[in-house]
Amino acid sequence: MRRWLRAAAIALASLALVAKPVMAQQILRDAETEAFMADMSGPLVSAAGMEPRNVQVLVLNDPEINAFVAGGQYVWVHSGLIAAADNVNQLQGVVAHELGHIEGGHIIRSSEGMKAATGITLLSLVLGAAAIAAGGAEAGMGILGMGQQAAMGKFLAFSRAQESSADLAGARYLSKAGLSGKGSLEFFKKLQNQEYRLAIPQEDSYGRTHPLSGERINVLREVYTVDPAWDRPVDPKLEARFERIKAKLVGFVSEPTQTLIKYPESDQSLPAHYARAYAWHKSAYPDKAIAEVNALLAAQPHDPYFLELKGQVLLESGRPADAIPPLREAVQLTQQPLIATMLGHALIATEDDKNFAEAEQVLRNAVARDRENPFAWYQLGVVYERRGDTPRAALATAERYALMGQDQMALRSADAAMQALKPGTVDYLRAQDIAMVSRAAIEQKRKKK
Numbered sequence: 129m130r131r132w133l134r135a136a137a138i139a140l141a142s143l144a145l146v147a148k149p150v151m152a153q154q155i156l157r158d159a160e161t162e163a164f165m166a167d168m169s170g171p172l173v174s175a176a177g178m179e180p181r182n183v184q185v186l187v188l189n190d191p192e193i194n195a196f197v198a199g200g201q202y203v204w205v206h207s208g209l210i211a212a213a214d215n216v217n218q219l220q221g222v223v224a225h226e227l228g229h230i231e232g233g234h235i236i237r238s239s240e241g242m243k244a245a246t247g248i249t250l251l252s253l254v255l256g257a258a259a260i261a262a263g264g265a266e267a268g269m270g271i272l273g274m275g276q277q278a279a280m281g282k283f284l285a286f287s288r289a290q291e292s293s294a295d296l297a298g299a300r301y302l303s304k305a306g307l308s309g310k311g312s313l314e315f316f317k318k319l320q321n322q323e324y325r326l327a328i329p330q331e332d333s334y335g336r337t338h339p340l341s342g343e344r345i346n347v348l349r350e351v352y353t354v355d356p357a358w359d360r361p362v363d364p365k366l367e368a369r370f371e372r373i374k375a376k377l378v379g380f381v382s383e384p385t386q387t388l389i390k391y392p393e394s395d396q397s398l399p400a401h402y403a404r405a406y407a408w409h410k411s412a413y414p415d416k417a418i419a420e421v422n423a424l425l426a427a428q429p430h431d432p433y434f435l436e437l438k439g440q441v442l443l444e445s446g447r448p449a450d451a452i453p454p455l456r457e458a459v460q461l462t463q464q465p466l467i468a469t470m471l472g473h474a475l476i477a478t479e480d481d482k483n484f485a486e487a488e489q490v491l492r493n494a495v496a497r498d499r500e501n502p503f504a505w506y507q508l509g510v511v512y513e514r515r516g517d518t519p520r521a522a523l524a525t526a527e528r529y530a531l532m533g534q535d536q537m538a539l540r541s542a543d544a545a546m547q548a549l550k551p552g553t554v555d556y557l558r559a560q561d562i563a564m565v566s567r568a569a570i571e572q573k574r575k576k577k
Contacts, residue, residue: 154189156207157501159464160433161187161377164369168216169203169223175304176227176297183230185223189381193322195222197229207381212318216370217362221298221312228297295344299351308360309352316341316348372433375399379406398424405437414445432461439470448477459490465498472507476514487511495527502528519548523555526562535573539566 165185173180183201191208198204203226205219213219302309320341352358379387379402387407391400405420418441424434439455442448455471458464468490475487491508495501509524526541542563549556 156187156189156377156380157466158187158376159436159462159466161373162466163464164373165205168220168366168370169227171305171307172220172224172227172301175301176231178227178231183227187377191381193319195226197226201230203227203230207377210374210377213315213370213374215311215362216367217308217311218315219311219370220307221302221309221315224298224301224307224312225294226298227301228294231297292344292347295348296351299348299355302352303355303357306357306360308357308362309348309355310358311362313345313348313352316345320345371399372402375403376406379403379410382407384408384411396423398427402437405441409441409444414441417441430457430461432458432464432467435461436467436470439474443470443474443477448474449480452478452483463493463497465494465501465504468494468497469501469504469507472504472511476507476510481514484511484514488515499527500531502531505531519545520555523549523559523562526559526566530562530566535566535569539563539570542566 162184165187166180169183169185170180173183178201183203185203185205187210188204188206190206191211192206193209193212194206195209196204203223205222209222210219213222298312299309302312375391378390382390384407387403391403391407393404401420401423405417405424408414408417408420418438421434421438421441424431425438428434435454435458439451439458442451442454451474452471455467455474459468459471472487472491472494475483475490488508488511491504491511494504495508498504505524505528509521509528512518512521512524522541522545526538526545529535529538529541539562542559545559546556546563549559
């Protein structure tokens with residue numbers, strides 16, 4: 129009897145796990161990529177009835193072709209999906225679909241599907257246990273097995289319904305934004321080809337969380353081909369930005385040898401120079417990396433992201449003083465906090481006291497615009513420590529540990545800051561908030577053990 133109860137509990141746990149996306153991947157923060165994602169998705173977000181400034185499309189370092197939402201107004205796109213996309217319209221089709229999940233509240237409503245499935249499992253558990261208790265072990269086994277199968281089928285049907293709903297919602301957003309659905313169909317065809325290669329049966333999608341790609345193509349083709357935007361071309365400027373983003377992403381995440389095969393020396397386009405600059409930098413050939421960046425700057429001397437890359441290569445090659453001018457210009461052009469953080473790092477890395485005042489100002493501005501950057505808080509803590517401001521160094525450290533989820537260290541640093549800061553000040557109240565949240569998180573974890 130205990131064995132069957134344990135089997136039923138495992139079945140229930142497996143249902144709960146189905147709806148949880150994996151969040152262990154590395155988030156790729158990049159100023160140019162985030163600006164592009166915001167501009168690329170902005171019309172779709174507005175078409176979905178949401179405020180563009182409240183929705184973020186972020187990139188995860190994962191080679192799989194995937195995208196998902198996991199609560200809040202965040203769309204997570206795998207680096208592998210961007211590398212697989214042929215044009216910006218394909219990426220827009222994927223993002224439109226994911227926005228459909230957000231607008232439809234599917235993450236929140238997924239509990240409804242799990243509740244229905246759990247109800248079936250519990251009923252089969254009761255009936256199976258009763259049969260076993262009455263001496264019908266074989267009948268009880270059959271009831272439990274059929275119950276688990278029915279529960280999983282119920283949940284999968286719920287999931288497929290959500291996916292189909294998001295498909296149609298994405299089609300509406302594309303239409304309202306005046307964007308063609310060709311990219312969406314093209315990307316589904318890519319997924320269909322992947323299904324063929326994996327020998328996934330194409331008869332029906334009963335045992336899947338998503339409808340088969342062929343099923344989705346058939347439905348969406350009827351919607352897209354009659355839309356006024358069907359033959360509308362891709363914005364060439366946005367497409368050019370996509371090619372740059374794709375190239376730098378390949379250069380950053382791929383092995384350098386693979387990057388150099390994909391973007392050989394014979395390719396003198398801007399995206400190719402971009403990709404090779406990252407490949408040479410990763411391979412510890414700073415001179416070759418700088419040569420590629422200089423080729424980019426020769427074409428566009430004041431492009432802030434080319435200047436940022438030059439500063440990065442110089443800084444990470446042990447030349448922080450040389451990195452400051454291009455990074456300073458990049459910050460002046462964009463006011464982008466990620467680039468400002470790199471400038472602050474370069475100023476500190478010179479170990480010249482004359483640069484610390486500028487570093488503090490730059491980093492304070494950076495965290496004011498983007499508080500969710502642990503490295504910026506670390507650098508600001510270094511500046512405070514260097515000038516003897518121990519309380520604010522402790523507060524910056526508390527901010528960093530809180531963002532990293534290290535509650536014990538965050539609490540310890542926040543308490544240290546409060547002991548030296550004047551009660552009632554803005555910094556004291558912030559340290560108090562961090563201490564309160566960290567203490568609550570520690571207590572919650574303790575109760576779960």
